[in-house]
Each structure stands twice: as structure tokens, then as C-alpha cells.
Amino acid sequence: MDNPPPGSPEGQEPAGNKAPQGDGKPNNEITNKLSDLEARSFAECEAIISKGWESVLDVGRALTTIRDQRLYREAYATFELYCREKLEYSKTHANRLIVAARVVDIVTPVGVKLVSESQARPLAGLPPAQLQKAARRALKLAGSGKLTAKHVEQAARELAKRPKTGSARTKPVSAAERFKAALELIEKAEKAASVKNMQLLNQLLAKLRACLSAT
Numbered sequence: 001m002d003n004p005p006p007g008s009p010e011g012q013e014p015a016g017n018k019a020p021q022g023d024g025k026p027n028n029e030i031t032n033k034l035s036d037l038e039a040r041s042f043a044e045c046e047a048i049i050s051k052g053w054e055s056v057l058d059v060g061r062a063l064t065t066i067r068d069q070r071l072y073r074e075a076y077a078t079f080e081l082y083c084r085e086k087l088e089y090s091k092t093h094a095n096r097l098i099v100a101a102r103v104v105d106i107v108t109p110v111g112v113k114l115v116s117e118s119q120a121r122p123l124a125g126l127p128p129a130q131l132q133k134a135a136r137r138a139l140k141l142a143g144s145g146k147l148t149a150k151h152v153e154q155a156a157r158e159l160a161k162r163p164k165t166g167s168a169r170t171k172p173v174s175a176a177e178r179f180k181a182a183l184e185l186i187e188k189a190e191k192a193a194s195v196k197n198m199q200l201l202n203q204l205l206a207k208l209r210a211c212l213s214a215t
Contacts (some may be wrong), residue, residue, distance in 0.1 A: 023122060032073040042071035049087065056117055057108075060101020064095050072161065079190050096187045099124045100210060107135040118149040122156040125178020127212075134159045182211050 005043040035041060045062035048055075056157060066072055072082035080091040087094070100120035103142045106128050107114060112135040114120050138155035156175050185208040 017107065034071065034074055038069065038071055041069070050106045056097065056100045056114065056120060057104040058101075060097045060099075060104070060116055064098050064101065067094075067098070067190060068193070078194055086147065091187070091190075092183065095183050098186065099182055099212075103131065106131050111188060112136060112138055112139050113147075114151070114152075119147070119152050121179065122149070124182060124212075125175035126156065126159070130159055178211060182208060185211060 045066050048058050048121055065078045066082070070079075072079060072086075076082040076085065078139040079094070082088060083091045083094045098115050100114075100117040103120040103123050104114050107123070110132045112132075114135075126134060134152070134155045137158065138151040141151040141154055142148070160174060185204055189201055189204040189208065192198075192204055
């Protein structure tokens with residue numbers, strides 16, 4: 001049987017069922033339409049990201065806004081797709097930048113300026129008070145030289161070795177373990193947000209806050 005001509009109804013794929021680019025794009029245009037305010041916020045966030053990753057804090061905050069408000073939803077079904085297809089890096093890397101921004105927010109008030117995600121990463125699993133203490137220690141280790149990720153790693157290790165009162169029977173959780181747990185919670189929160197399960201999303205965000213501030 002001859003194939004129907006491309007211009008005939010039988011030869012055309014229904015507009016609503018066209019194969020999406022990549023792993024899939026959202027189909028419900030009404031639900032996924034950004035408001036004017038959201039569109040402006042999205043544009044501002046992407047402008048920050050496009051500057052070449054000059055500031056971990058600004059980029060992490062921009063990614064947080066895009067993820068939490070689902071500003072990617074007009075063109076991409078998930079935050080992961082947006083990161084991979086538009087920004088060209090993994091969702092894990094984006095999540096690391098988000099966590100790094102939280103770390104920078106905490107250490108900046110005590111006079112420590114972290115300039116890269118690799119510097120912030122060793123501190124990601126520490127509670128705020130210890131995080132600030134480790135950051136100040138890293139600054140002392142650097143002395144008059146440039147603060148590096150190695151200084152931060154050493155400071156975090158030194159702090160982890162210090163015994164805690166009343167915690168002799170409890171195995172200490174390393175910064176790496178806390179960081180891994182934080183990333184897992186972020187991924188679960190993204191899935192909850194993608195299906196608009198706000199109750200679960202709020203529960204996961206509460207767990208994430210507890211993970212980042214646990215003593």
C-alpha cells in the first residue's frame with residue numbers, strides 16, 4: 001500500500017502528540033505558561049548563569065529559584081532536562097552549586113569568601129556553627145596566601161576529628177555523607193515538585209534544612 005502524501009491528514013503527526021525533543025517537553029501549555037513576573041524572574045536568573053559562573057552564590061541562588069518555582073516548565077518537563085539540554089551539565093552539578101550557595105551564605109558573614117563550588121563542597125555537610133568555624137580555620141591555614149579547596153578540606157577534617165561531648169557512642173557523620181544525603185533529598189524534592197505534591201515537597205525541604213543544620 002502506498003504511503004499517504006506528507007501533506008495529507010494521515011501523513012501528519014497530530015500536533016499534540018509530536019515526539020518531544022530530548023526526553024520530553026511539557027504538553028499542557030496552559031498549566032505550564034509562566035506569568036509575566038515568573039518570565040522576568042526566569043530571564044534574570046538565566047542572565048546570571050550566562051555570565052560564565054562568576055559567582056557561586058549568585059548562580060546557586062539563580063538555580064534554586066528556577067528549580068523551586070519550576071521556571072523551566074514552559075520548555076522542559078523537568079529540572080534535570082533543563083540542566084542537561086539548556087545548561088549542558090548534569091543535574092548533580094547543578095545541585096552541588098545550589099548547596100554551595102547555601103554554604104557561601106553561611107560563611108560570608110564571618111569574613112570568609114569562597115569563590116568556587118570545590119571550596120564549598122567539604123563544608124556542605126556541617127551544621128552552620130561548625131561550618132563557620134571550619135571556614136575560619138581554613139582562612140588561618142591559608143595565612144597570607146590564597147585560600148584553596150585543600151585548606152578547606154583540611155579544616156573540615158580537623159573539625160571532624162574533634163571529640164564531641166556526649167557523643168562517644170555515636171559514630172560521627174562525615175561531611176561527605178551529609179552532602180550525599182542533601183543531594184538525595186534535593187532530587188526527591190524535585191520529583192515531588194514535578195508532580196505538584198506540595199505536602200511531600202514541604203516535608204522533604206524540612207528534612208533538607210535539618211540535614212544542613214544538624215548537630
